[in-house]
Amino acid sequence: MAERMSALSQHPPSVWRRLDPAAALGRLSESRYWMYLLLVPSAILILAVVLYPTVYGFQLSFRQMRLNRPDLGTGFVGFKHYIAMWSDKVFWLSLRNTAVWVTFAVIIEFSLGLVAALALNRNLPGTKIMGVLILLPFFLPNVVAGHMWALLLDPRLGVINDILVRLGFLETYKAWFADPSTALGAAILVEAWHGFPFFALLLLAGLKGVPDDLYKAASVDGAGPIRQLRLITLPMLRSVIAAAVILRVIGLVNSPDLLLILTGGGPGQSTQVLSLYAFQKAYKDFNFGYAGALSVVMFVLLMLFAWAYVRVSKVNQD
Amino acid sequence: MSTLTLNGVRKSFGALDVLQSIDLELEDGEFLVLLGPSGCGKSTLLNIIAGLETPTSGDIFIGDKRVNDVHPKNRNIAMVFQSYALYPTMPVERNIGFGLEMRGVEPDTRKRAVDGAARMLQVDHLLDRKPGQLSGGQRQRVAMGRAIVREPELFLFDEPLSNLDAKLRAEMRTEIKRLHNRLGTTVVYVTHDQIEAMTLGTRIAVMKGGVIQQLADPMTTYEKPANMFVAGFIGSPSMNFVHGTLAREGDTTTLKTDGKDSTTIRLPRVAANLENLAGRKVVLGVRPESFAANASEPDLTGTIDVVEPTGPDTLVVLALGGQTITARLGPKLTVATGETLGLSIHPDSISLFDPDSGNRIG
Numbered sequence: 100m101a102e103r104m105s106a107l108s109q110h111p112p113s114v115w116r117r118l119d120p121a122a123a124l125g126r127l128s129e130s131r132y133w134m135y136l137l138l139v140p141s142a143i144l145i146l147a148v149v150l151y152p153t154v155y156g157f158q159l160s161f162r163q164m165r166l167n168r169p170d171l172g173t174g175f176v177g178f179k180h181y182i183a184m185w186s187d188k189v190f191w192l193s194l195r196n197t198a199v200w201v202t203f204a205v206i207i208e209f210s211l212g213l214v215a216a217l218a219l220n221r222n223l224p225g226t227k228i229m230g231v232l233i234l235l236p237f238f239l240p241n242v243v244a245g246h247m248w249a250l251l252l253d254p255r256l257g258v259i260n261d262i263l264v265r266l267g268f269l270e271t272y273k274a275w276f277a278d279p280s281t282a283l284g285a286a287i288l289v290e291a292w293h294g295f296p297f298f299a300l301l302l303l304a305g306l307k308g309v310p311d312d313l314y315k316a317a318s319v320d321g322a323g324p325i326r327q328l329r330l331i332t333l334p335m336l337r338s339v340i341a342a343a344v345i346l347r348v349i350g351l352v353n354s355p356d357l358l359l360i361l362t363g364g365g366p367g368q369s370t371q372v373l374s375l376y377a378f379q380k381a382y383k384d385f386n387f388g389y390a391g392a393l394s395v396v397m398f399v400l401l402m403l404f405a406w407a408y409v410r411v412s413k414v415n416q417d
Numbered sequence: 418m419s420t421l422t423l424n425g426v427r428k429s430f431g432a433l434d435v436l437q438s439i440d441l442e443l444e445d446g447e448f449l450v451l452l453g454p455s456g457c458g459k460s461t462l463l464n465i466i467a468g469l470e471t472p473t474s475g476d477i478f479i480g481d482k483r484v485n486d487v488h489p490k491n492r493n494i495a496m497v498f499q500s501y502a503l504y505p506t507m508p509v510e511r512n513i514g515f516g517l518e519m520r521g522v523e524p525d526t527r528k529r530a531v532d533g534a535a536r537m538l539q540v541d542h543l544l545d546r547k548p549g550q551l552s553g554g555q556r557q558r559v560a561m562g563r564a565i566v567r568e569p570e571l572f573l574f575d576e577p578l579s580n581l582d583a584k585l586r587a588e589m590r591t592e593i594k595r596l597h598n599r600l601g602t603t604v605v606y607v608t609h610d611q612i613e614a615m616t617l618g619t620r621i622a623v624m625k626g627g628v629i630q631q632l633a634d635p636m637t638t639y640e641k642p643a644n645m646f647v648a649g650f651i652g653s654p655s656m657n658f659v660h661g662t663l664a665r666e667g668d669t670t671t672l673k674t675d676g677k678d679s680t681t682i683r684l685p686r687v688a689a690n691l692e693n694l695a696g697r698k699v700v701l702g703v704r705p706e707s708f709a710a711n712a713s714e715p716d717l718t719g720t721i722d723v724v725e726p727t728g729p730d731t732l733v734v735l736a737l738g739g740q741t742i743t744a745r746l747g748p749k750l751t752v753a754t755g756e757t758l759g760l761s762i763h764p765d766s767i768s769l770f771d772p773d774s775g776n777r778i779g
Contacts, residue, residue, distance in 0.1 A: 312502035312575075315469050320563075321490030321519035334506040 153398075159391030166385035180392035189368055189376060190393070197372040200287060200358075201351045205344060207291040212298025212343075217332075219299070220306040230303075237296035245360030248289040252276065276362050279369035286361050286370055293357070294350075298343055305339030306332070341412045345405050352401055373397050419480040419493075419570035419603055420445050421466065426475030428461055428627075435461050436627045439475070448597055448604045450618035452611060454650070458627040459607045460575055466605060467573050468492050479571060490519070492571075495564035499576040501556040503548035503563075509535075510544040513562045534566040538592075554585045561593075565600065574606040578613065590616060611651045615639065623647045639704075640766065645775035648702050648768060654732065657742040659701040660772060663694045672701050676739030682717040685764040694769070699778065702768035705732065708744035708760045710752075715759025721752055733758065 127133060163176050184190045219230050236244065251259050254274035263269040275285040309332065317327045333340070355375035358364065364371040364379065373393060381390035421443040428436040436458045443449050451459040464470040466477060468489035477484050484492050495516070503512050511518070514531040522530075535541040538558040548556055557577060564572060577593075578586045594617055597604055608614055614621045615635045623630045623638060623646070631643035642648035648656040659682065661674040672682045675698075682701065719735035719742070726732075731750045735742050735758060744760055752758060769779040 310500050310502065312498040312500045313504070315464075315467070315489075316496065316498060316502035316563075317504075318469060319467060319489045319494060319496045320516040322515075326519075330504055330506065 156391050156394050156398075159387055160395045162388050162391075164387040164391075166387065176388070180389045181396075183389065184392060184396070189371060190373075192368050193371045193373045193376040196283060196370060197352060197374075199283060200290075200370075200372050201348055203287045204290045204294065204351055205347055207287070208295040208347065209298050209340075209344065211291065211295035212300075212302055215295065215299035216302035216306055217328075219303050233299055234296045236293050237300070239293065241293070241354065241356040242360060244289070244293045245357045248292075249276070249361055252285060252289075276370075277366055279366050282362050282366060283370045286358055289361060290351070290357055294347065297347060301339055301343040302336060305336040309335045337412060341409065345408060348404060348408075349401055352397055420478075421449075421571060421603060421605065422476075422478040423462075423466070424476040424478075426462070426465060426477065427473045428458070428465060428470070429473045434627055436465075436472075439627075439629060441622065441629075441632070443603055443605070446601045446603055448606065448617060448619045450614040450621045451605065451607045451624060452609065452614040452618075452621050452650070453624035454609060457624040459609075459624050462624075463573055463575055463605060463607045466571075467494055467496055493567075493569050494571045494573055495567050495569040496573040496575065497557075497560050497564050497577045499579050501548070501560040501580075503556055503559055505548055508545050508547055509540060509551070509559050512548065512559055513544075513566050516563065516567045530566050531562075534562040537565070537596075538562045553581050554589065557581065557589060558592075561596070565596070569602065572602050572604045572606075574604065574608075576608055577606075578608075578610070586613075593617060611653070615651070621651075623650060641777070642702070642768060643777055645700065645702070645770050648770070652704060654705050654743045654745070656702045656704050656768070658770075659703075659737065659740055659742060660698075661701060662698050663696065663769075665695045670695075672699070674738040674740060678738040680717070680719070680738045682737075682762075684767060685716060685762055694779065698772050700770040700772050700775075702770055703742070703762055704766055705743045705745040706730075707763040707766035708742075708746065709763070710746055710750065710758065711761035712759050714761065716762045718757060718759045721754050721756050721758050724750075724752060724754060735760070 127136070160180055161175060161177060162173055163171050163179075164173050165171055215233050219226050219233070239247070251257055252275045254260065254272050254277065257272065260269065260272040264272065273281070276282045313331045313335070314327055317331060322330065352372075353374055355372065355378045358370055358372060358375050359378070362370040364375050374397065377390045377393035377397070380386050380393060421441070423439050423441040426436060426439040427434070439462060441449070451462060453459050461470060465472050468484065468487060472485070479492060479494070504515065507515065510531055513534055514522075514527045517527045517530060531544070532541065535544060538561055540555060540558045540562060543551060543555060543559070548559070551559065557580075560577070574593075578589050581589060590613055593606075597617075606613075606617060615638075618635055620632060620634055621638045622632045623643075625646050631638055631647045633641075633643075638647060639651055642651065642656070645658065649658070659672065659674055660676075661672040661679075661682070664671050664673055670684045672684060674680050674682065684701075717737065719737040721733055722736045722741060723734040724731060725734070726748070728748065730748050731746050733744045733746055733750070733752065735744060768777060770776060771778050
């Protein structure tokens with residue numbers, strides 16, 4: 100006993116160091132496992148809320164799952180949903196509408212965003228207030244923006260109808276979302292209003308990184324504003340534009356909320372898009388298998404788009 | 418080639434005066450260096466000459482033509498920037514020829530001009546590359562090629578060598594001087610590097626707070642600085658300043674240094690106006706290389722504080738009363754810290770400044 104006591108008293112500092120949790124953590128932080136340990140929480144989170152649902156969605160698309168037809172069971176059905184999709188007219192119409200919706204919305208949002216960013220980048224008096232005002236639409240949730248515009252464009256009470264009639268552009272009030280020829284166009288304009296600040300914000304951040312000397316050099320060389328935009332501004336913003344377009348396209352393809360509020364896919368199927376169709380298949384028809392297959396198609400299309408866009412925009416070249 | 422004249426050029430941003438009435442006249446073929454610390458207004462002045470900024474008042478003439486309202490592209494100038502400002506998407510060939518392209522020069526003529534400039538600057542093997550694939554020095558050469566290909570009346574350089582490492586900077590400095598000798602174009606060159614100013618300029622305008630402190634050829638600026646700011650800004654190590662009071666002892670003029678451990682420095686030069694200054698408080702300015710070790714008849718004696726051998730010479734920091742001076746002495750000096758050292762002062766290299774205004778008085 101006395102021997103053990105003396106042995107302890109001989110090495111007390113190292114013993115204490117081994118027991119101290121802070122010191123143990125310190126030693127761990129200098130080991131090569133530390134990096135992986137730090138990644139564990141985010142990896143778990145991603146596995147739980149991203150990877151698992153994605154894999155489950157894939158799996159769902161190969162199974163039968165109709166909540167209102169429990170008699171059919173939940174068995175494996177192979178490519179049944181994909182084959183059904185091939186001859187589903189609404190699917191093809193939704194695909195076409197999605198292409199139109201995304202293309203025009205992104206073009207308009209990008210153009211408006213670029214103009215806004217170029218204007219805000221000039222640092223003229225009042226640009227700070229203008230900057231906040233321009234960002235306002237983006238702060239509104241889709242649901243609020245949707246209801247607001249539904250009211251503004253209302254066929255009986257809508258203030259926009261009133262203005263257009265007073266200005267002589269329209270003879271009578273128009274039900275924008277009830278006419279198949281105008282519904283998608285009107286919805287795209289609402290989306291453009293709501294989404295352009297996203298581009299304005301990212302492009303403005305990009306513009307701040309373009310050296311002033313380039314514009315000075317171009318000015319001395321004799322290049323006008325349009326040439327400067329084409330030869331300096333847009334090439335310098337290439338990676339920002341690529342990131343913004345990809346993010347926006349993903350957002351537009353995946354979120355049905357604005358169209359759900361404004362038109363619900365109607366009139367008829369004239370504003371039906373893939374995300375809304377998948378949503379309705381799942382929560383109106385309770386056909387989760389088919390909705391899963393639709394989601395997988397959207398996923399593949401988005402992957403293909405992002406891959407092709409990065410290749411075409413040569414964003415990785417320099 | 419052309420002359421450049423600035424008459425009373427001012428620039429204010431709100432209440433802040435960046436330039437205060439600048440007057441300048443440049444002869445044909447001159448190389449003017451605008452030298453000064455950050456924020457002294459030198460780049461603003463260059464931008465005003467280029468037409469990239471408008472002056473609040475005053476006139477700018479290139480040749481006989483008043484160019485205040487002339488767009489930069491029509492001033493027949495060429496500019497080289499610190500950041501090179503090469504167009505990132507264009508290959509070197511188009512970068513160099515872009516100014517000519519914008520002026521509608523035929524592709525054949527343009528190609529000849531670009532090839533000539535590229536050969537002169539030794540970048541002819543890089544014509545197909547993009548700026549991103551070039552090194553700093555190569556980019557700077559391309560930027561200079563872009564300027565000379567236009568055969569402008571006036572070259573404007575905005576700190577063109579500041580982004581290069583020391584060795585490359587010295588090389589490009591020589592290159593710029595060679596280019597100026599060869600082309601003979603009038604140049605305005607902005608820098609905060611006094612070595613560049615001394616080596617390149619036919620005249621130097623030292624600026625501070627939007628005012629030209631001194632406009633003179635490099636040696637005058639170095640040997641007879643107009644004030645203590647110029648004296649301290651040009652030269653490394655900078656000029657020694659010793660605060661004290663002038664006195665006459667028989668035929669010799671002396672300076673009794675300020676501070677509690679006051680000591681006396683003999684001034685070898687007896688300028689006529691110095692006699693009238695006896696009893697006056699002054700600041701003595703002596704360049705480090707104007708001292709020589711002299712044990713027999715020293716003009717001043719101090720205690721060695723630090724010895725710094727640099728190779729070609731030895732820097733000796735000397736405590737002199739409560740003040741310190743640095744002397745640049747010969748390479749094989751055998752002195753040690755704590756020893757007493759006697760120094761003589763070269764008679765032609767004494768500057769005297771007014772302690773209040775800082776201006777040169779003799």
